[in-house]
Amino acid sequence: MARIFKLDNSASPEYQIDYDNLLNQQQLEAVKTFSGPVLCIAGAGSGKTRTLIYRVARMIETGINPDGILLLTFTRKAARNMLNRVSELIGESGRRVAGGTYHSFAAMMLRQYGHYLDLRPNFSIIDESDSGDIINLIRADLGLNRKETRFPQKKTLLEIFSRHINLEKPIESIISEHYQHFSEHTEDIKKIYRNFNEYKENNFLLDYDDLLIYLLRLLRDKQDARNTINDRFRYVMADEYQDTNGLQARITLLLGGTRRNIMVVGDDAQSIYSFRGALISNIIEFPRHFPDCSIIKLERNYRSSSNILGAANSLMKHSREGFAKTLFTLREEGEKTALVSCEDDEEQALFVAARILELREQGVSLNQMAVLFRSSFHAYQLELELKRRNIPYVKWGGFKFLESGHLKDIIAHMRVVQNPQDQVSWLRILLLIEGIGTQSATEIFNTIKNQTDPFDFSACKVRPKAKEGLIALKKFLRRALELASEKPSKILDLAAEYYFPIMKRHFDDYPRRMKDIDALAVICGRFSRLGEFLAEMALEPPRDASDNNLSGKDNDDEQLILSTIHSAKGLEWHSVFIIQALEGRFPSFNAIKAGENLEEERRLMYVAMTRAKQNLAIVHPKTVWDPSTGGLLFQPSRFIDEIGAENLEKWEISR
DNA sequence: CGAGGGGTTGTTTTT
C-alpha cells in the first residue's frame, strides 16, 4: 500500500485554523501575542472565551508544548469546557493543557511539591462544613459553647477567619469593621483561631484558604520549588482577573513573572467578589508590574441586542469608578427591557412562571431561560410555583447538593476508609449508630486512634444496645479497606448498602434521598482513585443531583435555570428574568448600610443584565415582608431609576 | 448517657 508523505514546511507554520477570518482585529491581536505580558480587558459578551480558546490552539499549533501552558479560570468546569473546545479545534493535545481554579491548581502543586514545605502529600482538603465541625470541637474543648452572652456561631467565626486571610487584615480589624457586636469576644475568637490552625496542622488538613497560603509560601520562599514550577509552566493565563484577591495576584505574578509570558483577562466592570477580598486594583495595576505590557481591549459585544446593552451601559454611567471602555454592538435593536411591578412575592412568582410558559410556547427552550436573584432565598416563592406547575428547574448557588445530611454521611464513611485519623468523620459516622451519643463517640475515637488497627472496636466500652451497630460498622470498614485500591465507586456502593437501614431510620423521605446517593454514585464512577474523588468533592462539589460538571458537557435535559447572579457569571441565555429588584433585597441591606459596597451591587446588576441575549425582564414586588428587619420593603431598586425610563418598557399585570 | 420532641433562630454573594 502506498503511503502519502506530507512535507512539513516548518519555516513558516501552516495553521489549520483560519484565525484571520474567525476573529476580529482585537481578538486576533490577543490570540497572536503570546510572548511577553498582556492585559486583556474583555467586556461582557465580547468573545473572551473564544479568544482564549483560539489563543491556546494557536500556541499549540505553533509548536508550544501543551503541558507547559497553564490556564487559571474561575471554575474547573470553565477550564474543562475550554480545553474540550481546544481539542475539537486541533485534536487531543489540547487536553494536556493544565487548567483549573487557583484552589485546585494549588492542591495539585502542593501534592507534588509540598515536601518543600514539609507538607505530607496525602493531606486532606476540607470544606466549610468540616471546618464548622472542627470549630464545634474546639469550642467544646475551650468551654466556649455555653450561650451566656451572644457568641458568634461557627459560620460567623469561619467568615471572620476567612476574611482575615483573604482581605489580609488582622482579626481585630475584621471584627471592629464588620462584626462590632462581637468585639467583646475578640480574645476568645483569636484563641479559637489559633487552636483551629493547630488542629489542621496536626491532622494534615488544609482548608480553601490554606491552599492559597501554602502555595504562596512555596512560590515565594522556596526558590527551588519556584524554579521547578516556572520551568514547567512557561505560559500562564489567568481569566476573570478582576475577581482575584491579593494572594491570588501575588501567586499569578510569581507564576508568570519570571518568563513574563503572562496574560491576564478580565473586566473591571464585572468585579463582584470583594467580600472575598477581590481587588479591582489587581487588573488596573497590572501595567505597573509590567510597564511594557500590551493592553488589548475587546469592546464589541456579540451577545445582547442593542436595547439590552444600552440599558446596561446606561446603568454603569452611574458608577463612581470610571471604566476603561464602552461596549458597542452591531446587533439589532430587539425588545426593550421589561419592567414588571407585581403586588407581592406571590404575584411575582405567578408572573415569572406564566411568562416562562409563554416563551416556551413560542419555541424558546427552558434551557435558554434563566431567573437571576441576589440571594438564594429570594427564589423560595418561585420554586413553589414552579413545582406546582411542574416546570422542571435546577437551582445554582446557595445550598449545595453535598451539604445535605445523607450525602455528608456517605462521604464521611468513605473518608474514614481513606484516612482513619479523620476525627470529624469518625464522630459523624459513630453518632449514627443507635446507642452512641457524643460521649461514647469521643471515647471510641480516643481508643482506636492510636491502635495499629483502627477498625478494631474490641477495646471500646459501649452500652449493649450499640454493640450490634459497631459490629456492622466494622464489617463495612473491613470490606471497604479490601477495596481501597479499586474504583472508589465500589466503596461508595458498600457504604450505601451499610447506610441504608440508618437512613431509613433517620429520614421519612428516604426514597428521595436514595436517588441522591445514586446520583453521587454516577459522579463517583468517573474517578479511579478514592483520594481524587474526595478531594474533588471538597474543591468543586456538584451543584445538584443531575450536575454533570465533572464531565464538562452540558445537561441535555430541558430545564429552567434558577441562579444567584454570582453563579451566573460567564453564562448567557436567550431570556433572563431578574427578580426581587427592590431596595433591601437588591441592592441588599448590607450594601446600603456600608456605602462603598453599593458600587459592587451595581456591577452585580450589570453582570445580571448582560447575561441576556434577546429578552430581559426586571421584576419586583411592590411590597414584601422582610424577615431580617421585621419590616416591609416597598421601594423599587434604585438601579431601575439609574437604567432610566427611556430604556425600559413598563408591563402591566392583569389577573 | 442517649433519643426524640419542640421551640427558636436568622438567612448575601463562593472556592
Add this chain to the structure above:
DNA sequence: CAACCCCTCG
C-alpha cells in the same frame, strides 16, 4: 425551612 438549642423521658 433548616439548623441549632434546650428540654424531658427512657
